Amino acid sequence: SDLVGAEQTAVLTFALPKGMRLTEQCRLSVAITFEFAGGDHRTEPVELDLEPQPCPPLPLSPYIFNRPLQPDEIEGHFFGRTDEQEMLLSSVRDGQQNLRYVEGIRRAGKSSLLNSIEHEVKKRNLPLIPIVVSAASAKALDHAGKLLHSFFEAVVGLRELATCGIEVPTEQRCCDNMAEAYAQFTKSLANRLPDRRILALLDDFNQLVDAASEMREHLPAFTNSVVGFLNIIFATGNPHARLLWIFTGHKMLQQYRRDLPGADLWGILGRLAIDFLKLDAVKEILTQPLKDTCVVVTPEAISLVHRLTAGHPELVQKIGEYMLGNARQDRRFVLTPADAHEGARYLALFSDDPFAGAWYPEAELKKEPETLRLLVNFLKKVPVGGRIELAQLVAPNPIAEKDRRAAEDLIARKILDRSDGALGVQAYVLDLWLHRMVKDVQWEEPGSPAIFIDVANLTAGKGTDTVTNLHTQAGDGVPGRFALRTVLDAVEAHVYQFTKVPVAAKWVVNYPPRCPAVMECSAKDYRIANIPDELQRKAVMTGKSTDDQVLMGTIDDVAAQYPNVQHFFLVTGDIDYSVKIRSLLQRGKYVHLVSRASALGSPDAQYSYQNLAAKHPERFTLKRLEELLEQARSADPTG
Numbered sequence: 053s054d055l056v057g058a059e060q061t062a063v064l065t066f067a068l069p070k071g072m073r074l075t076e077q078c079r080l081s082v083a084i085t086f087e088f089a090g091g092d093h094r095t096e097p098v099e100l101d102l103e104p105q106p107c108p109p110l111p112l113s114p115y116i117f118n119r120p121l122q123p124d125e126i127e128g129h130f131f132g133r134t135d136e137q138e139m140l141l142s143s144v145r146d147g148q149q150n151l152r153y154v155e156g157i158r159r160a161g162k163s164s165l166l167n168s169i170e171h172e173v174k175k176r177n178l179p180l181i182p183i184v185v186s187a188a189s190a191k192a193l194d195h196a197g198k199l200l201h202s203f204f205e206a207v208v209g210l211r212e213l214a215t216c217g218i219e220v221p222t223e224q225r226c227c228d229n230m231a232e233a234y235a236q237f238t239k240s241l242a243n244r245l246p247d248r249r250i251l252a253l254l255d256d257f258n259q260l261v262d263a264a265s266e267m268r269e270h271l272p273a274f275t276n277s278v279v280g281f282l283n284i285i286f287a288t289g290n291p292h293a294r295l296l297w298i299f300t301g302h303k304m305l306q307q308y309r310r311d312l313p314g315a316d317l318w319g320i321l322g323r324l325a326i327d328f329l330k331l332d333a334v335k336e337i338l339t340q341p342l343k344d345t346c347v348v349v350t351p352e353a354i355s356l357v358h359r360l361t362a363g364h365p366e367l368v369q370k371i372g373e374y375m376l377g378n379a380r381q382d383r384r385f386v387l388t389p390a391d392a393h394e395g396a397r398y399l400a401l402f403s404d405d406p407f408a409g410a411w412y413p414e415a416e417l418k419k420e421p422e423t424l425r426l427l428v429n430f431l432k433k434v435p436v437g438g439r440i441e442l443a444q445l446v447a448p449n450p451i452a453e454k455d456r457r458a459a460e461d462l463i464a465r466k467i468l469d470r471s472d473g474a475l476g477v478q479a480y481v482l483d484l485w486l487h488r489m490v491k492d493v494q495w496e497e498p499g500s501p502a503i504f505i506d507v508a509n510l511t512a513g514k515g516t517d518t519v520t521n522l523h524t525q526a527g528d529g530v531p532g533r534f535a536l537r538t539v540l541d542a543v544e545a546h547v548y549q550f551t552k553v554p555v556a557a558k559w560v561v562n563y564p565p566r567c568p569a570v571m572e573c574s575a576k577d578y579r580i581a582n583i584p585d586e587l588q589r590k591a592v593m594t595g596k597s598t599d600d601q602v603l604m605g606t607i608d609d610v611a612a613q614y615p616n617v618q619h620f621f622l623v624t625g626d627i628d629y630s631v632k633i634r635s636l637l638q639r640g641k642y643v644h645l646v647s648r649a650s651a652l653g654s655p656d657a658q659y660s661y662q663n664l665a666a667k668h669p670e671r672f673t674l675k676r677l678e679e680l681l682e683q684a685r686s687a688d689p690t691g
Contacts, residue, residue, distance in 0.1 A: 077103045107383040113376050114341035115369040118584055118602065120163035126171040128340050132333025132365075133165055139324060140169055140298055144180065144251055147291030151317065153257065154300040156326030157466050158410035161365045162300040165326065166253040169298070173251065180296070181212050182251040187260035192638055196277035197227030199260070204237050207250055216244040230277070234284050234295075241294040251296045258301035258308075265311040275312075282315040289320070304464060328363035328466070328478075331355065337365065338372045347376065349387045356389040360396040362466075362479035367407055371395040373584065377565075400484035403565070403580050408485045412467060413613055426458040427467065427486075430475065436483045439474035500556035501547050501619035502610050507536070507573065508563040508583060508599035509625035510648075515567025523649050524678045526685040534681055536572045539623075542684040543646060544576075546675065547621050550644060556617050557610050561603040581606050600624075604632050611636070618642055623677070625651050630661065637668050644673045646680055 083097045121129055136154070143150040156162050163184075170182040185203055193199055201223040208218050219240045221233035241250060264278035285297055305323045308315075329337070335354045342349065353375065361367040374395030375387040399405045417424045426445070434440045446455050459475060462468040467486075469478050477483035510519045519539050522532045547555065560573045563583040570580055581602050603624075610617060620636055622629060623646040633643050645661060652661055652674075665674045 108346040111345045113373040115373045117369040123171040131336035132329040144296040148289040148293040180251045184253045188256045190260040190263040196281040201226040238294040257299040258303040282317040286316040334358040356392045360480045396481045423458040439476040502557040502617045503621045505560040505623040507560040515569040517568040
């Protein structure tokens with residue numbers, strides 16, 4: 053722990069003795085006992101006059117995470133990126149001055165940065181029309197011309213261009229000759245919009261390059277078309293350009309050069325690395341959304357949040373919400389370092405928050421065995437918060453070049469950092485999580501299954517340890533009611549019937565946090581994706597469910613990080629997953645759906661689960677949750 057000096061302060065929080073209530077003015081004698089430098093110390097008692105204060109109504113959480121900030125949310129939530137904003141805007145001022153690639157780990161704020169550029173363009177009234185587009189659909193295409201055509205369609209669909217009459221080349225023309233189609237479209241832009249330019253903010257750029265690299269062997273035409281598309285951007289990237297580009301992705305630029313050689317763009321694409329936030333920005337993120345409320349975030353709490361997270365913007369917001377939740381529960385309006393520390397431990401040790409999977413891309417690291425081996429050795433040798441020199445880490449072996457490369461790779465990924473020549477984990481919250489999850493890393497087998505359960509839906513948003521209102525004769529004590537543990541057991545038995553390969557990932561989406569359902573799922577080694585309060589509030593106001601958004605995002609993360617996962621088992625209570633299921637089927641995955649009978653919908657609907665089962669009989673199975681539980685109960689002689 054940090055020594056508190058004469059010019060430093062610490063906020064000490066304590067629980068009242070049992071039976072004591074501070075409802076009237078009183079005098080308290082406080083003495084602090086602590087251990088330091090191997091000895092026990094006790095301060096002289098201090099007399100404090102305490103006067104109770106009523107707690108004003110506390111606000112709901114204003115913090116936003118698990119998704120990018122939208123342009124209309126930038127003010128009051130987005131801080132610490134002024135230099136990056138100016139660098140990106142200068143690259144497209146009066147044409148394409150430079151081509152820029154924003155590089156950073158997942159969930160570090162790249163997409164929010166793009167949306168902030170859109171916000172700044174409108175705020176400053178610049179002669180640009182920004183459009184944020186994603187390359188995530190690239191893996192479902194067979195030619196980059198189709199991606200180009202869909203981008204052209206998105207541009208002309210902008211409100212500002214609705215009456216301009218800009219001509220869009222056909223998809224076939226875009227595939228036959230991308231260069232001519234690009235020239236035709238930009239010429240039309242110049243004629244119809246002589247005083248403005250289109251600013252394309254291309255997110256998920258890594259997915260385009262990954263798709264081109266992966267398809268090099270079995271679909272070389274797609275790979276070549278992507279290289280051609282990038283070469284067009286290279287050739288037209290000058291001050292006269294009508295289409296301007298900024299890219300973002302979570303992979304390092306040097307990786308693209310290895311994965312997709314032959315693209316001229318790599319020679320001029322400038323790297324802009326997104327780093328974590330400094331203390332001043334962390335302070336703004338925590339305090340600005342609460343500036344019009346009674347809540348006080350102490351400077352000591354802000355400083356500790358920065359140290360615990362290393363300034364990771366999403367984790368700052370998550371811990372902010374946790375601190376505010378603690379205060380609401382205790383009916384107090386001061387957020388303390390104890391709240392921050394408890395929030396960090398909850399995220400790292402009990403929540404299975406997706407931050408760790410984004411910060412520590414396990415599937416990617418498994419492709420780099422030396423990097424993974426060095427990290428595992430670090431976790432076995434170094435306690436939480438500790439540091440070690442590389443020579444000690446690889447001892448008794450001498451340092452080899454592969455060790456240096458592995459260490460630099462981990463530093464570049466922001467997993468480790470180096471201070472005074474010693475390696476340590478970048479942030480305390482990540483350090484805790486790594487020591488919990490990755491001491492004994494196992495290699496997943498090909499064809500692994502993954503399980504995703506919408507517990508929030510199954511328990512009607514209450515997070516109970518039972519599932520009710522099922523149309524069954526059987527039950528745990530009452531027909532139609534089953535313990536959540538019974539449901540989990542039945543689902544895992546169902547998985548085992550399809551494949552004996554060990555499960556690679558087990559996720560549930562839950563609401564509210566710290567509810568009985570969490571205890572049941574954690575006891576069976578499920579990772580928990582809690583629905584943020586901010587999303588839940590919007591769900592109540594709009595009538596749209598948020599558990600689907602969170603779980604579908606988790607499915608995307610697993611699909612991206614675990615290419616060995618072939619069987620996706622989804623346990624849900626509604627019909628909102630049909631689009632996601634079709635996407636998985638199109639990528640050659642096997643999908644096994646377990647759903648409440650009441651949520652199956654009409655079998656005649658165009659995108660019903662029943663139609664999907666008929667269209668993909670070998671790769672899509674459908675099972676009623678009630679049927680699964682009845683079968684499990686009949687197979688259990690003690691049931």
